[in-house]
Amino acid sequence: MGIIHTSRIKSPWIMHFDNSSCNGCDIEVLACLTPLYDIERFGIVNMGNPKHADVLVVTGAVNRRTARVLKNLYDQIPDPKMVVAVGTCACSGGVFHNCYNILGGVDKVIPVDVYVPGCAARPEAIIDGVVLALQKLAKLQGVAI
Amino acid sequence: MNQWLLAIIAVVVAPFIGGILAGIDRKISARLQGRWGPPIVQPFYDFFKLLGKSKIAVSRVQLVWLYGYLFFMITSLVLLVLQQDILLLVFMLGFAGICFVLAGFSCKSPYSHFGANRELLQMLSYEPVLLLMALAIYAQNGSFMISEIFKNNTPLIVPLWPIFIALIYVLTIKLRKSPFDISTSHHAHQELVKGIMTEFSGPYYALVLLTEWYEIVLLLGLVSLFWANPLWVGIIIALAAFVLEMFIDNIAARMTAGWMVKVSWAVGLILGVLNLAYLYLKKGVL
Ligand code: SF4
Numbered sequence: 001m002g003i004i005h006t007s008r009i010k011s012p013w014i015m016h017f018d019n020s021s022c023n024g025c026d027i028e029v030l031a032c033l034t035p036l037y038d039i040e041r042f043g044i045v046n047m048g049n050p051k052h053a054d055v056l057v058v059t060g061a062v063n064r065r066t067a068r069v070l071k072n073l074y075d076q077i078p079d080p081k082m083v084v085a086v087g088t089c090a091c092s093g094g095v096f097h098n099c100y101n102i103l104g105g106v107d108k109v110i111p112v113d114v115y116v117p118g119c120a121a122r123p124e125a126i127i128d129g130v131v132l133a134l135q136k137l138a139k140l141q142g143v144a145i
Numbered sequence: 146m147n148q149w150l151l152a153i154i155a156v157v158v159a160p161f162i163g164g165i166l167a168g169i170d171r172k173i174s175a176r177l178q179g180r181w182g183p184p185i186v187q188p189f190y191d192f193f194k195l196l197g198k199s200k201i202a203v204s205r206v207q208l209v210w211l212y213g214y215l216f217f218m219i220t221s222l223v224l225l226v227l228q229q230d231i232l233l234l235v236f237m238l239g240f241a242g243i244c245f246v247l248a249g250f251s252c253k254s255p256y257s258h259f260g261a262n263r264e265l266l267q268m269l270s271y272e273p274v275l276l277l278m279a280l281a282i283y284a285q286n287g288s289f290m291i292s293e294i295f296k297n298n299t300p301l302i303v304p305l306w307p308i309f310i311a312l313i314y315v316l317t318i319k320l321r322k323s324p325f326d327i328s329t330s331h332h333a334h335q336e337l338v339k340g341i342m343t344e345f346s347g348p349y350y351a352l353v354l355l356t357e358w359y360e361i362v363l364l365l366g367l368v369s370l371f372w373a374n375p376l377w378v379g380i381i382i383a384l385a386a387f388v389l390e391m392f393i394d395n396i397a398a399r400m401t402a403g404w405m406v407k408v409s410w411a412v413g414l415i416l417g418v419l420n421l422a423y424l425y426l427k428k429g430v431l
Contacts, residue, residue, distance in 0.1 A: 004197035
C-alpha cells in the first residue's frame, strides 16, 4: 500500500501533552505553529484529540499524577504512532530529576522514539525531532522520504 | 443508461473536486494568516493516512450511522446531478445530517454528545432556510424539478436574490466556517476537544472527511443553480462564494450556538419569507 505509507509521512498530526513542565517547552511547541515556523507546511496539524493524533509530543518530567494520564493518552492513539520527548525534563527528568514526586523521563512510562534535549528546546529542534520520528517511521516501512 | 453513467461519474469525480477545494481552503487560509500553508493535495494525504490507521470503534451503531451519513449525502448529490426534485434533495440532506448527529450520540463520550447537540442546533438554523429555498424555487418555476431551472432563461438569482444571501449564510454553517464553527471546533481544539468528531478515529474519520468533500460539491452545486443558464456563470459564482467563505472564516470570531440560531433565523427566515411573499404577490395569489 504505497500511497498509505507515503501519506503517513506527509501528514503527521501531533498532540501535545504537558506533564509537569515549567511551561518553557510548551511555549516553544506552540511557537512552531506560528507564521514564523509554520509547521503546517509539512502537513503537521496540532490536534487536541488523541484519537486523531499520530505523533505524541510530550513535555516535562513525569510525576506520579500524570503517569496514568500519559499512559491513557498513549493507548488512545491509533497505531502507527510515534512519541517525541521534548525538553531535557521529558528526556530524563532534567532539573526536577530528584524531586519527591517525579518518576523521571517520559520513557519511564511509555516507549519514546525521539529525544529532543534543550532547556527549553528550540522550535527548530522540535521540528527536527518530529522529522526524525517520521524518518524512523519511513525506514520501518521502507519508503523514501 | 445515460443517466446511470452521469450518476456514476458524479459519484467518482466529486470527492476529487471536494478534496482539491478543501486543499485550496487550507492554502488560502494559511496565506490570509501570513503562513505558507500545506500543499494543495494535503487533504488526500490526510485521507489515505487515516485509512491506514488501526480501527478503534467505540460502538457498533456508530458505523451504521456513519455509512448512512455517506450514503444519504451521495444520494442527494445524485439527485442534483440527475436534475431531480429539489425538495427531495433538501430532505435527503437533512436525513444525512441526522445520521451524523446520531453517530455522535451513539457513544458515551460527553464531548461527542455536546458536539452532537450543537450539530442539532446547527441543523435547526439552516434547515428552514433550505426549505424556504425549495419553496421559492417552486413559486418561481411552478415545479420542484431541478431540470425546470435549466429550462428557464432568466437566472434564479434575479428574483431570488434575498434567498441567495440566506443560502450563503447556510453555506457558512454547513462548511463549519468560523462564526458558526460550533459543533466540531475545527480551529478551537481546546474547547470540546473535537466536538462531534471526537470519537471518530482512523478509517472512520476518513469516512467523515469523504462525506464532507461530497457535501462541499453538493452545496456549491446548489449555489450554482442560481445561474443555471449558462451553467459556467453559476459555477464561477459558486467558487466566488467559496472564497468569500474563507475570508469570513478568517475575519470572524467563533460565536455561541444560541447566537447562531438567532442570527441565522433573523437573516435567513426574514429574507426567505419576504422573498416568498413577494413572489406570490407578483403572481397575484395572495
Ligand atoms: S526542559 Fe527546561 S524549559 Fe523545558 S520544561 Fe524542563 S525546565 Fe522547563
